[in-house]
Amino acid sequence: MRKAGRTGVRQDQRHHHSRLNEIDENWVLRPSVDQEPNLIQTDLSPPSSPSTSSATESRIEPITVSLLVSNRTPRTRQNFKWVSKNRRAHAVKPKFVKRSELGSPNNEVGSLNSLDSDIGSLSIEQKVNTKQEKGGDEEEGEGRERGWRETIEVSESVEDVDGIFSRLEKFQLGVEEPELSEEQLRINDQLQGDELLAMESIYGDNVFILDRHDGLRSFQIHTHIEAPSGIAITAMLNSSDELQTKIDSSDDFSYSFRVEYLPPILLTCLLPKPYPSHLPPYFAISVRWLDSSKISNLCSKLDSIWREQLGQEVIYQWVEWLQSSSLSHLGFDKEIMLGTCGKRLTGDRRAVSGISSPDVDIPLIKSYNDERHLENFLTNLHECCICFSEYAGTEFIRLPCQHFFCCKCMRTYSDMHIKEGTISKLQCPDTKCGGMVPPALLKRLLGDEEYERWESLMLQKTLDSMSDVAYCPRCETPCIEDEDQHAQCSKCLFSFCTLCRERRHVGIACMTPELKLLILQERQNSSQLKEEQKHREREMINEILSVKEILRDAKQCPSCKMAISRTEGCNKMVCDNCGQYFCYRCNQAIDGYDHFRSGTCDLFPQEVIQEWEERINPRQVLGQIQAELFAAHGQACPNCGQFNAKIGNNNHIFCWACQVHYCYLCKKIVRRSSQHYGPRGCKQHTVG
């Protein structure tokens, strides 16, 4: 009977295997999950009694029906309801779809506790049953273990889900599964279903379920290892296969870096029918950053966990162990040593290592870490350090120098600089950084108009810094200037004078703007002029007039001739265009403040000083006026020497400059007026 069963199983498997290759990309999706909860919940009522099996008996029909349905109609996936959730947060992209979350999470959670106790209590039952067959189990176990050991191929792909599943199936092929009674199968099936649901509610998005046609459950659980305070990863850079035995680290170069998020450990499982009563799940562990021997180590540990509690559901224990203790088990809790691949040990076939070489692995681990950090950033609230408002991470812009600011502030900042024309200062707002703002970012941030202005300003600035560049008056292309203020455009071959931008005039001076204006205005009246020409010359007239108007109020920078008008401040001006310092009064190029000490130009024009003083110290103005009015009667302050007028007959004078009181008569500082003035002292009020 056994033999027949075996071949039966084998054939099934093989059949399945070929079909797998056909429908490679398109896994059939689970039927609508509404059916399942009912099944689970009703099972809760009678916990640990043999009657459970009978209770489930009546409900077996739906399960088998659905299995049959899925067996017969593999292509009716369009009938099935599904909600997919693509998690692209990490490098591994499973090709199958996550089963939707069950409709009533509350019920799930509520029922979970009872589920646990159910599973626990049911498994006690199982243990009783399995003890009888334990002898057989052990044999099988050994055979199975022997089956794991094979030579490993180099650089296995962790991402190859199909490959992993076909491997799991091979495992299954290599194992002689016990024949079980209907009842036992039902129990197992029930337990498996419960366990899977439990896993889903605990691990949520990290569980990826694969639906299969032979009724076997299979899934992959992603275990994320996070180290909030960072974990160091060290890679040896010049180790090679042959030098395995050499542990001399002084010759090797190593590279170390820290991450907070590690790519997940993937536990892929295929639950056979005799699980959990007789067999553990077929599993494979894939890790991108561990080599096969380490993963084999983990696999052995999982084996021992199973052996500690034979006959019980074990997935949860496995995942929890991987989550919390796997690193410390390998001695990696503070620092992870990145191994190399290609170790030609006969290792565990269940270990799928993603390691290839440091130049591939290190960027991969780092980019996963960065992606997770970014995800974390985007979902949290942050405070912008310029405006102190709080926004979600998505409202922020991060510059290449890693500094981030909220969109509004960046926009205002960029707009202001572009409006002012100070694009050379348009860099990272951080105080010490000065990092560049990439043009693509500016394009996104600014309106089209502003971006164009920025582009043209940049071009202008660059060309202006090249002093011998002139623009062709006809086609506006930049040209190189020759000696003698002459340039020839390479595009239109127009030969022009760089000073006045007219046709080259050898030996004759440039036409003055006034003369030009007169001539142009005259020509406007001429009837011989074609409309177009007239219009163009009209434009030229306007331009000259505008320049004239600008120059009326403004001064020109001595080096670049940019027209600058002062709105406030002192006479020491800085040209925004070229950075040249110059004096606003006399228009000379200067450097520092020496110019203002030589006597011709004041640093502050009188009006500005006056205004300032009025604002700062109104009493000064008053004092000054009074000093002028009553100049005849005044006295210099004994403290600071400022001349102050005597007001009326009052000999008590208040010095506006140094804020001290003094007596006009005796010219001394008065600290207490009641003591100084009086019958014995000076008279406070005297005429003259």
Place this chain on the structure above:
Amino acid sequence: MSSPSKRREMDLMKLMMGDYKVEMINDGMQEFYVDFHGPSESPYHGGVWRIRVELPDAYPYKSPSIGFVNKIYHPNVDEMSGSVCLDVINQTWSPMFDLVNVFEVFLPQLLLYPNPSDPLNGEAAALMMRDRAAYEQRVKEYREKYAKPEDIGAAPEEKSSDEELSEDESDSSDEQVAGKADP
């Protein structure tokens, strides 16, 4: 701009929390006075200067203007107007600088390490280069004259006593005039 007002408030608050005496001018959060103490280990130590800060509309994207109200003897401060052509303030201002930065870092640095190569007060610069001791002496003199703590705080008191006296004076002068009018 509404949201930068939060920035202004924060900056002002930080300034006030940093134990600076801040006096607003007309509640607009545009201009205010701050009392600034001379940094220790400099000849300015012990002096208190009233500093007028004006925040432009575009603050924090544009730098604030800084001026000394009472006189200070310093190569980089104009004696007449009290304004500071502080290069850092104007040229390398960043929206991330704040007022506390100005008062904690820039101004003390300026007072501790004047820049004689670009002086507003040439005489002070020259003196500093020529005779450091005399320069420091001068600084102290000015400090005694114009930057006493009472000078900053006492001004309003003096004003009231002035008014009192002037009231008295007007009374007496009236009487006098009245007296004289008789014959």
